[in-house]
Amino acid sequence: MKKTVLLVLALLLVLSGQAFAADTIKLGFVIPMTGDIPKVGEASKFAAEMLREEINAKGGLDVGGKKYKLEFVFEDNEAKPESAVNAMLKVIERDQVLAVVGPQSSKQAVPAGGVANDNETPMISPWSTNPDTTKGRPWVFRAAFLDPFQAPVVTNFATKQFNAKKAAVLFDISNDYSKGLAEFFKADWEKKHGAGSVVGMESHGTKDQDFSAQLTKVIAAKPDFIFLPENYNIVALIVKQARDLGYKGPFMGSDAWGSAELMDLCGKECVGQYFSTHYAAAGATGATKEFIDKYNNKYGYIPDDVAALTWDATRLVLQAVQSVGKVDTDVRKMRKAVRDAMVNIKSFDGITGKMSFDENRDPIKCAVVVKISEKGEFTFAESVCPN
Amino acid sequence: MEIFIQNLFNALQWGSFYALIALGYTLVYGVLLLINFAHGDIFMVGAYIAFFVSSLLLGDLLGVFALPGWAALALTIPLTMLLTAGVGVTLERIAYRPLRRKGAHRLYVVITALMCGLVLENGNLALLGASRRKLPDMVDKVVYTFGSVSVTNLKVWVIIAAFLVFFLLQFIVTRTRIGMAMRAVSWDKFALPLMGIPLDSIIVFTFVLGSGFAGLAGLLFAMSYPILDPYMGAMVGWKAFIAAVVGGIGDIRGAFIGGFLLAFIEIMVAAFLPSTFRDLFAFSILLMILWQRPTGLFGVAKTTKI
Numbered sequence: 001m002k003k004t005v006l007l008v009l010a011l012l013l014v015l016s017g018q019a020f021a022a023d024t025i026k027l028g029f030v031i032p033m034t035g036d037i038p039k040v041g042e043a044s045k046f047a048a049e050m051l052r053e054e055i056n057a058k059g060g061l062d063v064g065g066k067k068y069k070l071e072f073v074f075e076d077n078e079a080k081p082e083s084a085v086n087a088m089l090k091v092i093e094r095d096q097v098l099a100v101v102g103p104q105s106s107k108q109a110v111p112a113g114g115v116a117n118d119n120e121t122p123m124i125s126p127w128s129t130n131p132d133t134t135k136g137r138p139w140v141f142r143a144a145f146l147d148p149f150q151a152p153v154v155t156n157f158a159t160k161q162f163n164a165k166k167a168a169v170l171f172d173i174s175n176d177y178s179k180g181l182a183e184f185f186k187a188d189w190e191k192k193h194g195a196g197s198v199v200g201m202e203s204h205g206t207k208d209q210d211f212s213a214q215l216t217k218v219i220a221a222k223p224d225f226i227f228l229p230e231n232y233n234i235v236a237l238i239v240k241q242a243r244d245l246g247y248k249g250p251f252m253g254s255d256a257w258g259s260a261e262l263m264d265l266c267g268k269e270c271v272g273q274y275f276s277t278h279y280a281a282a283g284a285t286g287a288t289k290e291f292i293d294k295y296n297n298k299y300g301y302i303p304d305d306v307a308a309l310t311w312d313a314t315r316l317v318l319q320a321v322q323s324v325g326k327v328d329t330d331v332r333k334m335r336k337a338v339r340d341a342m343v344n345i346k347s348f349d350g351i352t353g354k355m356s357f358d359e360n361r362d363p364i365k366c367a368v369v370v371k372i373s374e375k376g377e378f379t380f381a382e383s384v385c386p387n
Numbered sequence: 388m389e390i391f392i393q394n395l396f397n398a399l400q401w402g403s404f405y406a407l408i409a410l411g412y413t414l415v416y417g418v419l420l421l422i423n424f425a426h427g428d429i430f431m432v433g434a435y436i437a438f439f440v441s442s443l444l445l446g447d448l449l450g451v452f453a454l455p456g457w458a459a460l461a462l463t464i465p466l467t468m469l470l471t472a473g474v475g476v477t478l479e480r481i482a483y484r485p486l487r488r489k490g491a492h493r494l495y496v497v498i499t500a501l502m503c504g505l506v507l508e509n510g511n512l513a514l515l516g517a518s519r520r521k522l523p524d525m526v527d528k529v530v531y532t533f534g535s536v537s538v539t540n541l542k543v544w545v546i547i548a549a550f551l552v553f554f555l556l557q558f559i560v561t562r563t564r565i566g567m568a569m570r571a572v573s574w575d576k577f578a579l580p581l582m583g584i585p586l587d588s589i590i591v592f593t594f595v596l597g598s599g600f601a602g603l604a605g606l607l608f609a610m611s612y613p614i615l616d617p618y619m620g621a622m623v624g625w626k627a628f629i630a631a632v633v634g635g636i637g638d639i640r641g642a643f644i645g646g647f648l649l650a651f652i653e654i655m656v657a658a659f660l661p662s663t664f665r666d667l668f669a670f671s672i673l674l675m676i677l678w679q680r681p682t683g684l685f686g687v688a689k690t691t692k693i
Contacts, residue, residue, distance in 0.1 A: 036616075038517035173663055203662050207622050209612045212397035213657035213665075220390050220535065233519050236614055245393070246530060246537030265521045265614055 024071045025061060025321060027314070028091030030102040030112060035079030036206065037231050039261040040104050043307040044126070046299050048072055048101065051314055061318055064325040070318075073097060077108050084108035088115040088123075096331050099123065099317045099338055104306055105231075105256070106130035106177035113140040120332065122339040124317060126309035129255065130180045134361050139339055141361045143313040143350070144278060145386075147177075150254060151184035153276045153367045153384045154227060155192060158252050161274065161381075164224035165193055168200030170214055170238060171229050175206060181229035181254055199223050215242050225250045232259040236266035243269060250274070258305040263376035270372050278305040279352045280370045280380035288351040302377070305352070312350035320345060389535045390658070398654040399647070400542045400611065403549035406646030407604035408627035409634065410556060411597035413642035416631070417560075418572045418593045422497050425478055425504035427624010429598050432507055433471040433605025434615050435515070438522050440466045445523050460525040467606045468599040475598025476591055478503050484587070504624075511617040519616050522609040545607050552600050553643045559596070560639055569593060573637070633673050635686025644684060649673065 029048055033041035052070045060067035073095045075087035084103045091097045092115070099122040103109045109128035116123035117137040124141040125133055129150060134140045158164045167189050171182035186198045200218035204211055218226060219242065226242065228235055228251055235257055242251075253275030262270065281292055281302045291311060295303040320341035321327075328334040347356040348363075355363035366385040370378040408430050415423040439448065441463045446453035454462070482503050486496050529540045560566040568589045571579055579586055608623075609615055626649060634645025649669060656668040676684070 034512065034517035038519075042518075205666075207618075209614075209619070209623070210397075210401050212401065213394055213654040214662050216390060216393045216397060217658055220393075233614055233616075236521070237612055240613065244528070244530060244537065244539045244542070246532050246535070261518065265519055267521070267524075 023060070023066070023068050025063075025068045025318075025327065026071045026073060026095060026097045027317060028088075028095060028097035028100040028102075029072055029074045030077050030084060030087045030091060030100055030108070031074065031104055032079035032108070033074070033076040035077075035083075036233060037079050037105065037259070039232075039259045039304075040079075040127070040306050041076065043260065043304050044102065044104060044310040045074055047295065047303065047307040047310040048074075048314055050295060050298060051311060055318075061322065063322055063327055066327075068327060077103050077112075079105065079108065081108055081111045084112040085115050088112045089119075092116070092119045092121050097121070098321065098331065098334055101126065101310065101313050101317065104128065104310075105175070106133055106180065107175045109133045109142075110176050113137050116140055120339075121335050122317070122320075122342060124313045124342075126313035127255075127306050128177070130176050131362075132176065132180075138343075138361075141313075141316075141342055141357075143309050143316065143352070143355070143363060144255070145365055145367055146362055147181045147184050149386060150276055150367060151181060151188045153369065154185055154252055154254065155188045156384070157274065157276070157369045157382060158225055158227070159192070162225045162250055162252075166197055166199045166221070166223045167193075167225060167227055168202075168218045168221060168223035169198060169227045169229070170200075170202050170204070170211065170218060172206055172231070172234065173203035175231070177256065178229045178231075179203075182227075185227055185229065200226075209237060211238050211241050212245065215245050215247070218242075219245055219247045223249065225252050227252050227254075229254040229256065231256045232262040233265060235262065235270070239266060239269050239273070252276075255305060258370075258378065260301050260304040263372070271374055271376070272372060274369055274371050274381060276367050276369050276384075277378070278367070279308050280368045280378055282370075282373070282377040282379045287349075291351045308352050312348070312352050312355075315350070316342070316345065316348055319348070393536045394654050394658045396536070396538050396542060397658075398651040399546045401654060402647035402650030403545045404604055404608055404611075404623065404646075405627045405630045405650050406549050406643045407552060407600055407607075408624060409631035409642035409646040410552065410639065411601045411604075412628050412631040413634070413636055413639060414556070414560075414593055414597040417637040417639075418569050419483075419590065420573060420637075421483065421493060422500065422628070422636075423597070424497060424500040424624075424628070425507060426597065426601060427620040427622075427627065428504040428507040429471060429475050429478070429620075430601040430605045430608070430624060431511070431615075431617065431620030432474050433467060433598075433602035434522075434609040434619065435511065435520075435605075436470045436474075436602060437463060437467045437606035437609050438520055438615055440470070441523055441525055445525070447523055456525040456527070463525065464603065464606065468602045471602025471605065472595045472599040475594040475601070479591065479594045484590075504621075508617050508621065515617070517617070519614050522613045522615065524613075525610070541610055545611060548603065548607060549643075552603065553639070556596065556600075557639050565589070565592060629670075629673060633676055633683050635680075635683030637687075638683075638685040641683055641685035 031041040031044040060069040077084035077087045103112045104127040106128040109125040110132045113133045117139045126143045129147045169182045172178040199221035202214035251273045255277045257275040258277040323341045324337045353365050355365040369382040371381045373379045411426050442448040444454050444459040531538050630645035630649040631642040634641030652669045657665045
């Protein structure tokens, strides 16, 4: 019995070694295909598949004059931190990938970043905006702007647009992203409008469905608008319940609203609200429009920001691989080379805008504020760039 | 004061769902002494059935029918209850009855119930995918505002429905012949057939009642909180079960009061203290109630439970 197991293991080792020795470049994707935000996982996978098919159709990725076929491994992180850690280990150890794209939300990207760093595998999170994801982790990169940048975007826009003096926040306490952004926003708002100008700061848990108590409290404080740094599935519930409780004022959202599924779930109650995000699909031009059209033709709906960022993040990794100039058969050496190449990318022209990278491997790029139109499209309202 | 009244309505609505689900737990326990842990997931299935039935009737699905909203709702209510009752009875037939026939200890049946719940959750996930669904709007929402207190028409219906179901069940169990038979099952399962009472039919009837009202709860829940996902029943189901235990499981009044009590504590803690303390306070209070009355508010001491 033992012998058979050993034999099988040895065989597997040989096979996996051979799989790598073939002319392929393997990337891992740790994305939420089930769980709270399955649409995010779907969009990431669709965007990545589209890129892979495009490159493989041309014979593969050109590295130092030789074509390498791309192979993407998709692992589900169930939108849970602990599953993200397992999925990371799985693609790093079992699949021996060169680099990992994902996880998407900070809730999974923060713990997963630790795994990538400890295992010396380059990781790039397309969508995570919490500073902790990359902080002090030389192997971890990202393609999205940071929450300390997003918070003032929201503050300034709401101050101007709603003529707001008093703000209220409702956030998910067990979600790093939501909690972090809520705190950055509170600090920034109170800096600009004086202490006590955030009249309501309420939290809830991830699995909660009823927010009536928190909303009653928030609405009684009479804020000029309510800021919701929440995932799109919860947004639909909160907005509806706030309206049921007689709240008539505006809401302002953050980039986690921007899923293609938001309007299916929220419907007319979200029309007219604003949120800050990474790109505006309606009215895009150039390479961005090309991407949107291709995606829309292939999958039948307008890609959301996660799809666009995944596209950018994956291209960034591939560009780094190309700049290494050769593919080393030793995965560990190759990972190191890819990381160094990624650090050396000083600026990148993505479909979510131009980005340059600072010493923390975080991009410096513009944010946009979009308005949800009658037709459910996210239309451009304002663009905010860092200084 | 107005905030308090507003929160009272919030608690009444939220409690209605706990109460409706807790009633299903308590019915089955009262008759079979079985904790039907799949009940929260039957509630979830009810919400999904409501989604498909209403989409079908409104013409969003297949496009065969295109009924106006009120007619669709009037048909969705009985259809959802009927189909969900079917799911409950099916579970009883394929999972619980064979074990009962073989004389398995109740513990094994409880574990089977837990597994059935997980099968329903993950079966749904496999069948329908992880994407959320939104129940279509069947009736227009009306918000009534008194001062700063706002109540929707739906909220009022939910509360009325919970009370009606409670009175109906109380009537059936205490005033009718079949109710008497249900109580008799829990007294002595073995003497019952000797009296000429069909045991299996009574048990099936219990599951029809419990699951049917879980279906109603699912429909009303989906109308109030219109985002459906396969795990929506788990947390609500557990909490409703705890509510039923605190009320005194096996007693209909207990489940009803327990459901509202839990919701009232949850909402009030979230309303007047930081909302992170909600579950901590809610369950500490319930724990204290159980210290004082281990059999729950309306419960009667029995030698064995589970």
